[in-house]
Amino acid sequence: MTNKSMACLILTALVIAGVSCGPSEPPAGDAQDAQSEAGKKLKIGVMPKLIGIDFFNATEVGARKAGEELGVEVDFDGPVESKVDLQVEMIETWIAKKYDAIAVAPNAPDAIAPVLKKARKRGISVITWDADALPEARDFFVNQCTSASVAKTLMDVMVEGAGADAKYLILTGSLTAANQNIWMEEMEKYRAQAYPNLTNLSKTPKASGEDQALATQVMADCLKAYPGLQGVFAITSVALPGAAEALRKAGAADRVFLTGLATPKMMKEYVDDGTVDRFVLWNPVDLGYLAVYAAVANVRGEVEPGATAFNAGHLGELKVVGSEIILGDPTIFDKSNIDQFDF
Amino acid sequence: MIRRLFTSRESILLYVFAAMFIAFSVKVEGFFDWFSLLEISRYWVVVGMLAVPMTFIIATSGIDLSVGSIVAMSGIILGLLYSDAQVPIVVACLAAILAGALAGAFNGGVSSYLGIPPLVVTLATMALFRGLAFGLSQARSVSDFPDAFLWLSQGDAFQIPTGAGGSAYFPVPLFALATVIAVGWFLMRHSWVGRFTECLGENETAAHFAAIPVRRLKLGLYTACGAVCGIASIFNTALYSTAKADAATGMELEAIACVVVGGTRISGGRGSVLGTLLGLLIIGILRYGLKMAGMRSQHVVIIVGALLIVTAVLNERMASSGRHAWGEAK
Numbered sequence: 001m002t003n004k005s006m007a008c009l010i011l012t013a014l015v016i017a018g019v020s021c022g023p024s025e026p027p028a029g030d031a032q033d034a035q036s037e038a039g040k041k042l043k044i045g046v047m048p049k050l051i052g053i054d055f056f057n058a059t060e061v062g063a064r065k066a067g068e069e070l071g072v073e074v075d076f077d078g079p080v081e082s083k084v085d086l087q088v089e090m091i092e093t094w095i096a097k098k099y100d101a102i103a104v105a106p107n108a109p110d111a112i113a114p115v116l117k118k119a120r121k122r123g124i125s126v127i128t129w130d131a132d133a134l135p136e137a138r139d140f141f142v143n144q145c146t147s148a149s150v151a152k153t154l155m156d157v158m159v160e161g162a163g164a165d166a167k168y169l170i171l172t173g174s175l176t177a178a179n180q181n182i183w184m185e186e187m188e189k190y191r192a193q194a195y196p197n198l199t200n201l202s203k204t205p206k207a208s209g210e211d212q213a214l215a216t217q218v219m220a221d222c223l224k225a226y227p228g229l230q231g232v233f234a235i236t237s238v239a240l241p242g243a244a245e246a247l248r249k250a251g252a253a254d255r256v257f258l259t260g261l262a263t264p265k266m267m268k269e270y271v272d273d274g275t276v277d278r279f280v281l282w283n284p285v286d287l288g289y290l291a292v293y294a295a296v297a298n299v300r301g302e303v304e305p306g307a308t309a310f311n312a313g314h315l316g317e318l319k320v321v322g323s324e325i326i327l328g329d330p331t332i333f334d335k336s337n338i339d340q341f342d343f
Numbered sequence: 344m345i346r347r348l349f350t351s352r353e354s355i356l357l358y359v360f361a362a363m364f365i366a367f368s369v370k371v372e373g374f375f376d377w378f379s380l381l382e383i384s385r386y387w388v389v390v391g392m393l394a395v396p397m398t399f400i401i402a403t404s405g406i407d408l409s410v411g412s413i414v415a416m417s418g419i420i421l422g423l424l425y426s427d428a429q430v431p432i433v434v435a436c437l438a439a440i441l442a443g444a445l446a447g448a449f450n451g452g453v454s455s456y457l458g459i460p461p462l463v464v465t466l467a468t469m470a471l472f473r474g475l476a477f478g479l480s481q482a483r484s485v486s487d488f489p490d491a492f493l494w495l496s497q498g499d500a501f502q503i504p505t506g507a508g509g510s511a512y513f514p515v516p517l518f519a520l521a522t523v524i525a526v527g528w529f530l531m532r533h534s535w536v537g538r539f540t541e542c543l544g545e546n547e548t549a550a551h552f553a554a555i556p557v558r559r560l561k562l563g564l565y566t567a568c569g570a571v572c573g574i575a576s577i578f579n580t581a582l583y584s585t586a587k588a589d590a591a592t593g594m595e596l597e598a599i600a601c602v603v604v605g606g607t608r609i610s611g612g613r614g615s616v617l618g619t620l621l622g623l624l625i626i627g628i629l630r631y632g633l634k635m636a637g638m639r640s641q642h643v644v645i646i647v648g649a650l651l652i653v654t655a656v657l658n659e660r661m662a663s664s665g666r667h668a669w670g671e672a673k
Contacts, residue, residue, distance in 0.1 A: 086640075090640070118382075
């Protein structure tokens with residue numbers, strides 16, 4: 001009997017403790033002085049695919065910066081695993097909190113759609129970023145860059161590094177990866193049109209299965225099997241550091257130009273020692289920044305369907321295609337700027 | 344009788360729930376809003392359904408870790424039959440339930456007739472059924488379900504005026520959850536199923552000598568659990584408008600958490616379906632309330648974990664110190 005009352009007491013105490021420590025945490029990332037501003041402060045919920053990884057931590061930096069510039073409250077939160085179910089339930093909470101806009105990077109385009117439609121019905125602006133949802137479930141999609149611009153930037157970097165008549169290979173993740181296959185298609189299209197003398201030594205790309213050790217192995221084999229090789233694209237964030245490791249071991253960086261897509265943190269050591277001169281990726285800080293700008297503009301009615309341009313703070317004038325706002329060309333990382341990025 | 348009101352496990356849980364609800368309503372702005380509370384309750388339906396048969400299984404001192412995987416597998420079967428095989432949606436739903444029941448029967452058969460502990464069997468089938476879901480679907484998801492099907496989880500049964508011109512909507516799936524809970528409660532408290540189950544969990548050898556068909560009972564419970572997973576897969580698919588192989592990942596642990604918080608001992612012997620319902624409500628409200636209070640996801644996970652440990656310890660201590668009172672509380 002006393003045991004049970006004790007139990008009751010402890011449970012209640014735990015709960016009260018939980019409740020009272022909740023609000024004591026300041027609402028994430030708002031500018032404290034904004035209270036004095038006229039009118040109601042907008043609340044924007046920004047949700048990555050998951051929290052706690054470098055890429056999305058970098059988007060958070062951008063999102064918070066935009067929130068400060070625009071004087072809006074940014075709540076940046078997401079699931080601890082990349083699960084769409086958790087995202088859906090969290091968005092339900094944001095609807096209950098009556099946020100003015102929700103900017104989400106959905107883990108699955110169709111499973112996220114019902115709750116986003118519900119949010120829109122309640123008068124909340126919905127933006128997707130990083131990945132899209134079904135188009136009818138959101139107002140705008142902030143697209144980091146089109147596949148064509150990824151392909152073009154990669155090809156241009158290769159030509160600058162290895163010349164317009166170089167012989168090259170492509171290292172991909174798995175042969176069925178949708179993103180990579182589209183990029184390779186676009187690369188081939190752009191090559192045929194802009195650099196007809198550039199030669200792909202193997203029409204089938206070399207697969208390294210999102211496995212860094214395997215990428216090192218595959219790259220080492222390619223260096224032996226293709227003596228005339230002058231350039232290599234490694235187009236996943238796992239393949240590029242793996243390939244760089246092989247190139248460094250072989251000491252072949254002066255005859256083979258390696259580039260591709262990866263995050264600066266993973267590539268820093270290879271750029272510092274000169275194995276990789278430069279590589280390409282969209283800038284996640286800018287992506288988070290633009291997501292918040294787009295959400296706020298949509299709430300304030302500053303960007304309507306059918307617009308062709310959009311002014312996003314320090315990013316300047318950006319292109320709008322249909323209901324997609326395009327961040328622009330990917331960023332090229334090299335010795336001069338790699339230290340500015342922490343992702 | 345009066346004493347029971349204050350000391351039975353269920354009433355303690357009810358007070359805890361009420362205390363939490365009041366605390367959140369007072370302290371957290373925007374928490375007490377019927378529209379939002381009813382909307383969030385849609386997400387408790389699938390877990391709640393799984394927790395009901397889980398109560399029986401844990402009461403036999405068993406466990407079923409494969410429920411989340413069965414939900415995914417049944418959901419994929421439903422989706423593929425509907426979209427690829429062009430089967431009517433009702434037939435696809437029945438097939439999902441049947442597939443769930445077969446999966447459950449496999450768990451029950453292997454564990455009771457081959458004498459392998461259910462923890463081991465269902466740990467294996469957790470991977471097996473999830474693998475089947477991925478294999479069958481080739482990791483792609485199925486959507487484009489008819490509106491009438493989506494209504495099962497996303498639909499509103501009726502409108503509730505909430506004053507000041509606002510209104511809330513009573514979610515359709517709550518009826519299904521209520522039905523599963525009512526059937527579970529009846530079986531546990533008012534039929535031989537519950538009596539046999541608890542007897543089996545208390546002492547399997549004794550149950551055997553008391554002429555309880557131990558193996559058939561276990562087979563039946565796991566099969567029923569699988570069938571309920573099949574039903575839950577219908578509501579899960581309708582809730583997200585999508586059948587996909589990674590659906591309901593980790594949901595087995597959520598269901599077990601509801602059962603444990605609800606006072607069913609993990610070592611078996613006593614099961615309470617009403618306790619499980621209260622466990623579901625307490626965990627659901629705690630998670631929702633903390634999120635509404637602005638707590639970040641990582642911290643919510645920690646608090647819910649702490650709640651689980653505290654209740655598990657209390658359950659064991661209370662059960663060993665007051666076995667008599669427990670009997671009375673039933």
